[in-house]
Amino acid sequence: MNLKTLAEQLGLSQTTVSRALNGYPEVSEATRLRVEQAAEQFGYRPNSRAKGLATGRAMMIGHVIPTSNKHEMVNPVFGDFVAGASEAYAKFGYDMMFARVRDGNTEQAYRELLAKRAVDGVVLQGPLINDSRIALLNKMGLPFVVHGRSTGVSAPYSWVDVNNKRAFQRATEFLIDLGHRRIALLNGLETMDFAQRRRDGYVTAMEDRGVPVDPALMRAQEMTEVFGHQETMAMLAMDHPPTAILTSSMITAIGVRRAIEESGLKMGRDISVITHDDDLSYLKNGRDVPIFTALRSSVRNAGEIAAAMLAELIDSPDQPPMNRMLEAELVVGSSTAPAPRD
Amino acid sequence: MNLKTLAEQLGLSQTTVSRALNGYPEVSEATRLRVEQAAEQFGYRPNSRAKGLATGRAMMIGHVIPTSNKHEMVNPVFGDFVAGASEAYAKFGYDMMFARVRDGNTEQAYRELLAKRAVDGVVLQGPLINDSRIALLNKMGLPFVVHGRSTGVSAPYSWVDVNNKRAFQRATEFLIDLGHRRIALLNGLETMDFAQRRRDGYVTAMEDRGVPVDPALMRAQEMTEVFGHQETMAMLAMDHPPTAILTSSMITAIGVRRAIEESGLKMGRDISVITHDDDLSYLKNGRDVPIFTALRSSVRNAGEIAAAMLAELIDSPDQPPMNRMLEAELVVGSSTAPAPRD
DNA sequence: CTCATTATTCAAAGCGCTTTGAGTCAGACT
DNA sequence: AGTCTGACTCAAAGCGCTTTGAATAATGAG
Numbered sequence: 001m002n003l004k005t006l007a008e009q010l011g012l013s014q015t016t017v018s019r020a021l022n023g024y025p026e027v028s029e030a031t032r033l034r035v036e037q038a039a040e041q042f043g044y045r046p047n048s049r050a051k052g053l054a055t056g057r058a059m060m061i062g063h064v065i066p067t068s069n070k071h072e073m074v075n076p077v078f079g080d081f082v083a084g085a086s087e088a089y090a091k092f093g094y095d096m097m098f099a100r101v102r103d104g105n106t107e108q109a110y111r112e113l114l115a116k117r118a119v120d121g122v123v124l125q126g127p128l129i130n131d132s133r134i135a136l137l138n139k140m141g142l143p144f145v146v147h148g149r150s151t152g153v154s155a156p157y158s159w160v161d162v163n164n165k166r167a168f169q170r171a172t173e174f175l176i177d178l179g180h181r182r183i184a185l186l187n188g189l190e191t192m193d194f195a196q197r198r199r200d201g202y203v204t205a206m207e208d209r210g211v212p213v214d215p216a217l218m219r220a221q222e223m224t225e226v227f228g229h230q231e232t233m234a235m236l237a238m239d240h241p242p243t244a245i246l247t248s249s250m251i252t253a254i255g256v257r258r259a260i261e262e263s264g265l266k267m268g269r270d271i272s273v274i275t276h277d278d279d280l281s282y283l284k285n286g287r288d289v290p291i292f293t294a295l296r297s298s299v300r301n302a303g304e305i306a307a308a309m310l311a312e313l314i315d316s317p318d319q320p321p322m323n324r325m326l327e328a329e330l331v332v333g334s335s336t337a338p339a340p341r342d
Numbered sequence: 343m344n345l346k347t348l349a350e351q352l353g354l355s356q357t358t359v360s361r362a363l364n365g366y367p368e369v370s371e372a373t374r375l376r377v378e379q380a381a382e383q384f385g386y387r388p389n390s391r392a393k394g395l396a397t398g399r400a401m402m403i404g405h406v407i408p409t410s411n412k413h414e415m416v417n418p419v420f421g422d423f424v425a426g427a428s429e430a431y432a433k434f435g436y437d438m439m440f441a442r443v444r445d446g447n448t449e450q451a452y453r454e455l456l457a458k459r460a461v462d463g464v465v466l467q468g469p470l471i472n473d474s475r476i477a478l479l480n481k482m483g484l485p486f487v488v489h490g491r492s493t494g495v496s497a498p499y500s501w502v503d504v505n506n507k508r509a510f511q512r513a514t515e516f517l518i519d520l521g522h523r524r525i526a527l528l529n530g531l532e533t534m535d536f537a538q539r540r541r542d543g544y545v546t547a548m549e550d551r552g553v554p555v556d557p558a559l560m561r562a563q564e565m566t567e568v569f570g571h572q573e574t575m576a577m578l579a580m581d582h583p584p585t586a587i588l589t590s591s592m593i594t595a596i597g598v599r600r601a602i603e604e605s606g607l608k609m610g611r612d613i614s615v616i617t618h619d620d621d622l623s624y625l626k627n628g629r630d631v632p633i634f635t636a637l638r639s640s641v642r643n644a645g646e647i648a649a650a651m652l653a654e655l656i657d658s659p660d661q662p663p664m665n666r667m668l669e670a671e672l673v674v675g676s677s678t679a680p681a682p683r684d
Numbered sequence: 685c686t687c688a689t690t691a692t693t694c695a696a697a698g699c700g701c702t703t704t705g706a707g708t709c710a711g712a713c714t
Numbered sequence: 715a716g717t718c719t720g721a722c723t724c725a726a727a728g729c730g731c732t733t734t735g736a737a738t739a740a741t742g743a744g
Contacts, residue, residue, distance in 0.1 A: 001457070002730055013694045018732060028692065045457035049394040050730035053699050058391065060439070067429065075624055079421040086407070090442040095460070097402070097439040098424075100432040115343070115387035117700095118437070224624050251624065254596055258633075261603050282417055282566050282593065291600075344700055355724045360702060370722065392700035395729050459730095687744085694737070699730105707724070714717080 001042045010038055021046075052117075061089055061310060062119035064099050064109045076251070077278050077299050078125065081147060084303025085123060092311040094120070107136050114142050121314045123147060123306055127193050143313045145306045145322075150193050158313060158321040160306045164194050167295040167328035168201030168246065171274045174293075174330065175244045176209045179339035180272060184217040184235055184242035186228060186252055195220060198248060198276070217242050228255025229262075236263050243339045244272040250283055253292055257335075272336040276328070290333030297328040343384045352380055363388070394459075403431055403652060404461035406441050406451045418593070419641050420467065422622050423489060426645025427465060434653040436462070449478050456484050463656045465489060465648055469535050485659055487652045489644060492535050500655060500663040502648045506536050509637040509670035510543030510588065513616045516635075516672065517586045518551050521681035522614060526559040526577055526584035528570060528594055537562060540590060540618070559584050570597025571604075578605050585681045586614040592625055595634055599677075614678040618670070632675030639670040 007017045012035070020027045020035035027035075038044075052058050063082065086096045097119065101109040110133065113119050121143035124133060130152035137144045138155055146159040175183050185202050188195040199218070206213045216238070219231045228247060235242055236259065247253045253275035260267045267273055277285050277294035279301075285294050309322050349359045354377070362369045362377035369377075380386075394400050405424065428438045439461065443451040452475065455461050463485035466475060472494035479486045480497055488501040517525050527544050530537040541560070548555045558580070561573045570589060577584055578601065589595045595617035602609045609615055619627050619636035621643075627636055651664050 003732095004730075014731080015695080015733080016693055019693095022732085026692065031692080043453065043457055045454055046732095047395070047730050048458040048460045049391045049400065050699090051732080052391040053389070053395055053701085054730080054732040056699075065428070067432075076418045076421065079418065086440055086442045090444075095439050095441060097437050098428055099437060100428045102432075111385060112387055115385055116390040118390045222624070224626065226626055226629055230629070258599075282564070284566065284568055287568055287572075345702095346700075356701080357703080357725080358723055361723090364702085368722065373722080388702095389700050392729090393702080395731085396700080396702040398729075685744100688742090690739100690741070692737100692739075695735095697732105697734080699732085702727105702729085704727080705725095708722080710719100710721090712717100712719075714715100 001044045002047065003044075006038060006042060006044050009042070010035060056117075058118060058120050059094055060119045061085075061094050061096050061307070062099055062113050062122040063096065063125065064101055064106050064113070064122065066104065066106050067100055067102050076280055076283065077249070080278060080280050080298075080300045081125065081303040081306075083281075084298075084300035085307040086303075088304045088307030088311070092307075094307075094311065107133060110137060110140065110142065114140050121145075121310045123310060128191050129193050129196055131193070141317075143310060143317055145310045145313065147302060147306050148194050151196060156321045158309055158323065160302050160309065160324045160326070161194075162297040162302065162326045162328050164197035164328075165201035165204070167276070167297070167330075168198040169205045170201075170330055171246055171293075171295055172202045172205035173209065175246070175272060175274065175336070176205065176211055178244075178272065178336065180244040181211050181339070182214070182217065182240060182242040182244070183211070184231075184245045185219070186231055186245060186247040186256065187218065187220040188223050188248045190220040195248065202246060223249040223252045225251050225255035225258070228252035228257075229259045230255070232256045232259035233263070236260075236265075242271070244274070244336070247273065247275045250275055250277050250280065250285065250292070250294075268333075268335045268337050270340060272339070274336060277331075285331070286333065290331050291335065293333045293336040294331050295328040296331050297326055302326060343386045344389065345386075348380060348384060348386050351384070352377060398459075400460055400462050401436055402461045403427075403436050403438050403649070404441055404455050404464040405438065405467065406443055406448050406455070406464065408443055408446065408448050418622055418625065419591070419620050422620060422640075422642045423467065423645040423648075425623075426640075426642035427649040428645075430646045430649030430653070434649070436649075436653065449475060452479060452482065452484065456482050463487075463652045465652060470533050471535050471538055473535070483659075485652060485655045487648045487655065487664075489648050490536050493538060498663045500651055500665065502644050502651060502666045502668070503536075504639040504644065504668045504670050506539035506670075507543035507546070509618070509639070509672075510540040511547045512543075512672055513588055513635075513637055514544050514547035515551065517588070517614060517616065517678070518547065518553060520586075520614065520678065522586040523553050523681070524556070524559065524582060524584040524586070525553075526573075526587045527561070528573055528587060528589040528598065529560065529562040530565045530590045532562040537590065544588060565591040565594045567593050567597040567600075570594035570599075571601045572597070574598045574601035575605070578602075578607075584613070586616070586678075589615065589617045592617055592619055592622065592627065592634070592636075610675075610677045610679050612682060614681070616678060619673075627673070628675065632673050633677065635675040635678040636673050637670040638673050639668055644668060 003014050007014045017035050020032040089096050099109050124146045127146050127148045127150040131150040134153045134157050149159050149161050221227045257267050260271050274293045277296045279296055279298040285291055345356050349356045359377050362374040431438050441451050466488045469488050469490045469492040473492040476495045476499050491501050491503050563569045599609050602613050616635045619638045621638055621640040
């Protein structure tokens, strides 16, 4: 069933039917009603490609996923972000597509998306330090929102980010206030902008309080469970093991806990742990009492905000870039305690 | 840059340029080369909507995500499956889109996807028992592949599934062979087809070996960490607590381990645990030595297979449905041991 | 009763591509 | 020289929609 046959059924022109369906004023109420009922009855939906061709709008948002980093798409944080975003897209009538891209040349992918007119805008996830994609997107004039920011990029752009520096600074101060001085940082890959900022917050707090920063206590890698376990085991075997561990993700924290318990120690007594918690829906930080003391910030919520921002940006492209800084909440769980005396 | 201006630049007709670019034989090699170079130089990509309109192919695969079940999209298993699928789609030239759908009426979503001609095919994830969507898709004639199967649906359809029954049967037998008789099952929601099959495998093994099935040891819910923790705590407080726990996901297993350790017991000595392991890339089951004894089957791999199957189905729609049964591998880790004497 | 005005409706053009059916042209064959 | 091929190329139609500009019908004013 297409517009033409529907119009024939109704004995109306395509013009009138189209207008009736799209809410234009120059159609009589009676006709509109008749058209709407017929459309309903025949299950008519405009062909999205034809509509897109005629209007120049794809009603589609793109997400480009580099294949190089095998983990990116698979990353549970990614999943929650996308879940939030897609829910918001739906509200604005957009669909969401993923373009998977072979190794590194994501820039090419954005170019193609634009050249093919496949999307009305894109969301850039996981920005690196000095991420060249931002300048590219700006140049191309394709509306976009970044989840996170990119240190080193000076041109303005729209972003939604959590205040990673302040969050990790606070957590570090919290630990220092509890008497800890040997505080380890299990960070995400430090080519990622967010990891850099977290490190920055950690270092700033340490220096502000005059606690020496020991590079041996700082590790950065993909945030897996195994990473948390492995580095914790290694550090617990040191001459001066840390008394507290700050980690960048719940998953890593779970590995940390496993290592602590495997070593016959007790988390929240012998060793304190604070983790960043993206408030993933399937991996909650306990029920009533949080398991881990954590910096909580819902990544799903960030996804919703980013999506709404992008929709707005697409509607009025000439407006200046929009920014939104989210603050992480420090929730105190049972994984932190005063530093043990020695 | 569109076809028309590109053709003008070259002094050729649109027809010739189009044919040259699409590899038709009736274009001289010299011309083809010239056209390709120009296309490259100007960064020309055919407008996907126009192309789709002309060819009747969307070059897009749809995934419909019900909003009702908040966890579905967010589910890490979902993420890995989709990562595998999208990689395969890319190989076949397809893009992937998600349609988020308000509560329950996913059927409407499929209808719309078809009416709008937005996709060439869909992948159905997380089939329920007696899932009505399968009959609908069959009736609509939209090519589709199911990840999993649906008990109660008799009409043939294409699917990729892991042999859940056999896997859980084997795991249960393995535990029985170790002397366990009080074996708990922490299953996923039993409206899900896979959960039903797993339960079936478990019960079959128990009955075959003459071990009484205790309903108090069978729990089914969304597979979160908290669920694993909570139910394990509850069961450990029973008069006759289980000596072994069989669980449906790594995440739940992690909660189980937490509960075991919190209770002062040791996993793999006091209590044995076997989990299903979807081989998620960010949540590996240990490095060299598996943490958990597990039934391993890569869901990412399943995604790749489903995608390839669907591509094939779209190419030749008249072929009979395709099926692919995957077997889970039983890897023995350090979470299982002979049942303790009492 | 005429003419301007407003309210509806319509035919046709255009979005950018593919594909059909029809040339054109050189060379091969009678 | 005339015809037939085969190799290329092209103009134009069509995919299903929106939108422009025009036509028609209904209404009200003079």
